[in-house]
Amino acid sequence: MKGLVQRVSHASIVVDGETIGEIDNGILLLLGVEKDDTPEKASKLLDKVLKYRMFSDEEGKMNCSVTDIEGGVLVVSQFTLVAETRKGLRPSFSSGASPALGKELYNQFVNMAKARHPKVSTGRFGADMKVSLLNDGPVTFMLEV
Template sequence: MRALIQRVSQAEVTVDGERIGQCGAGLLILVCAMQGDTEAEAARLVAKITKLRIFKDAAGKMNHSLLDVGGSALVVSQFTLAADTSRGNRPGFSSAAAPAEGEALYLHVASLLRGQGIATETGRFGADMAVALVNDGPVTIWLDTQSSNA
């Protein structure tokens, strides 16, 4: 699985002008399930996300995790994280999981976050969404369970 996480002071997602999800201080998590991903990859991704020490301590150093600071999360499906740009100028997305699998894993990520006690809201899988955020830092981190960084 792939995720792009952004430390935010707030974020929201709207569909057709209606806000369907939001979070306060915490993380905006853009998630993409790849072909062959399972719930095990989702669990590994969530374990990494919740424990990443990317929030400031009293001295201003990034020493606290999302769990440490009691932050919230907004999880948004983002199949374009599977983009293959190695040939030409039009990205390919064939390495993304099939829609039914992708949606199930995306929802599983949100469920696992909630299971950790993190207030978590989501976007709408497959919808044309508008995401607004106030990036805090900015801090933006790429995670991929198929590499050594997740």
């Protein structure tokens, strides 16, 4: 399971002209599910996302997590994140989860996130989403478990 986290001042998702998810200060998480992923891996990644110190403290050092700053988390399913890109000029998705497993683990991740963090918003699995964000920094990290 892979999570690309971006520190944002705000972010939103629009599907069919309607805003379905948005946050202010926090993390935009692009979530990629691979075929060997499990609910345990989802839980480990969520723990890392919520505790990862990527926000500045009073001295300007990255010592605070999204939990510490009481920021939002916007979770977006991102199938292309698990693409193999080392060879050739066309991505391979052979390590990606099936749509059924991807949706199941994405939903489990979101449910766990909502149970553990007060400000969680989402996109819509499998939808054509328009994602807008203001990356703060920019600060972006790839988290894997």
